[in-house]
Amino acid sequence: MVDYIADYFEQLDKRQVYPDVEPGYLRPLIPDSAPQDPESFEDVLKDVERIIMPGAASPACTELETVMLDWLGKMINLPEEFLAGKDSEGGGVIQGSASEATLVMLLAARTKTIRRIQSENPELTEAHIMSKLVAYASDQAHSSVEKAGLIGGVKIKNIASDDKFSVRGSALKKVLHEDRAAGLIPFFFCATLGTTPCCSFDRLLELGPIWLVTDYRHWQIPLGRRFRSLKMWFVFRMYGVKGLQEYVRKHVNLSHEFENLVLQDKRFEICAEVTLGLVCFRLKGSNELNEALLKSINDARKIHLVPCHLREKFVLRFAICSRTVDSVHIQFAWKHISKLTTELLKAQDKQQP
Template identity: 40%
Template sequence: MNSNEFREFGKAMVDYIADYIDNVRDRNVIPSVSPGYLEKEMPQEAPVDGERWEDVLKDIDKLIMPGVTHWQSPKFHAYFPTSNSFPGVVGEMLCAGIGCLGFSWMTSPACTELEVIAMNWLGKLLGLPEEFLNCSEGPGGGVIQGTASEATLVGLLAAKERVVRLFTKTYPSLTEGDIKSKLVAYTSDQANSSVEKAGILASVPMVHLPSDSNGSLRGDVLREAIEKDKGAGLIPCYVVATLGTTGTCAFDNLEELGVVCNDENVWLHVDAAYAGAAFVCPEYRYLMKGIELSDSFNFNPHKWMLVNFDCSAMWVKDARYLVEAFNVDRIYLQHQHEGSAPDYRHWQIPLGRRFRALKLWFVLRIYGAEGIRRHIRHQIQLAKHFEDLVNMDPRFEVNTSSMGLVCFRLQGDNELTQQLLDKINAAKRIYVIPCYIREKFVIRFAICSRITTTEDINFSWAEIVSHVSPHLTN
């Protein structure tokens, strides 16, 4: 494909994407295919001779779209938002076109320096303490990871290495293996599955501590667990606090947890993957009270802040711990400007990294701070509208409502709500998923799509109510 053909194909694809977004609400959000559907439609071997791009484009509608779950549909209410915006898409295009691997400053100076600047902009927009920013005098700074899962694991690995180095100096008789075998980490029983997975990958037991009736992990529970484990000869090294849990968007008591972690010299990582975007609005920053007591903070602009996946923003109070944990400096990676700017290969698990700062920069510039705030506030208003609709129907109850997420259920036994959920998703017109709240089976309704309107919420509620037959109520 030459540049002229690329221009034609690219322009056609831009039109295709724009048309797709404009008309996505007209599609059933869940596909009607079975596992293996695509294999039956595709040749068993790659083509010997190249094909025309026009034919490939035709096959997107024929082969690919029938098997797509439409995450950008305003009828998609499962999980949390996976952001999509036109500035973000264009930034992704330029990232692919430049095609650099910015693992060090020298491998593409703009890749590193734009990330430093964009992460400073974003940190200030959230109201993070200055010591977390690259522009501060201290050793803190921000970095774009792929996902919150990676950020949690990176923090755990850095905390693990910090404790090993500290105990090796303090107790010379202990071997590295002795220390690592005693490490333990903590999180809430409401934490995302990725937190448990980080413990598995890092070979550090992740203890799930009970949350209170509001789904919040409290300081006294953590302190008791740490004292018990220290008494048993274990070494606490890491705590993950969640601001906006997956199930109900609950908030751990960060201020209480921070005091305990600081007293015990335990690394406190804050996972605000979804709800962290709301901190661009000053009225929600009370929910991260105590953030100055943490060692690292992460949220996903690719969830609720209009930046396409993947773009997970992580800040650390002391980046030296990351460098000590991940620094492998072969001669072919060295350059004459080392130390003058971050070499982000030392801040992450992989060596290579994409120019993800471009799409973040595009979104921040084209939407602006006020545009992003309007988006967040509008989606919270839409969730409140849905909550009001549920409350007006005596057959239902609202269990929790936080940010852009409402959890609700039918009055009565869990089986009634389970049957309702099955009927809703079988119809494929909207998509919702369940969770448990204190042994009650509930349906999660999240405002996900950037293009969701009040009319879309009314449609989704009408769809839900249409599946409530007399035998589904007591």
């Protein structure tokens, strides 16, 4: 890759300044779905020159993103209407961050709602409608949802989650009924699949229909874009669907391995259902005790943990996210945590009169 980049810059004056390809040129040149098995780096690099570089000034960037998000949609079994097919109004765009994606969704929903209400009640001003709008999110949702509400100028209400930290349809319906009765206009619910604190999943099938934005120009805030889809193309081809499945399943298995180690030690408790590669756990006892344990772990600089609060409990988060992590690292981390816990509890016993 380094040689390719060096050759590219050395031969830049020999390349075409403007692409000679037509819009829509790229999709027929690549498969309509990700490969099941990994492909070689050499094959991917050849296709960069053959497929990407002829449209590098613009079309390739836009069109590869459309195709890569269709690949992703098929990998997670999204219905066809979510994909950017010939007769579909679906498709996706890569946002700069989760915060940006949330804001774009909220602004799109706000605009659609205002237009609908004004078409039914032309006498109502945009300012009047805005004052009545209310959006919703889980009480476990990321702070970026609240930030989107502040930027969008609308109220955000938190919906109480259940004992698994998931929002249920019944809880949302109750709040919607109360707010409509109070004269408010519910217009947006931000469901969460994998909350930041504990990776909980809202019950999507209970939370009602999802509407789609259909104007491509308004799918993002910036007018320009980075070539992020090229990275996706490399990853999808060099891992293959099977490789990505193995990657995720390995992290899930390792998280359950760590969960079992925690459950075998009666000093600890699991604080949330283990779904993907995140284990939320704590010492049975006060928040102050767990804060002291976290400080001891991070001060030792052998592993690093980040905390969260669940139902006012101070909780430690063990996140498995490295490409090279293996069982030996899980065992090492747990032995280290267990050793520091023993030392902490002994020190506390000595301090007691």
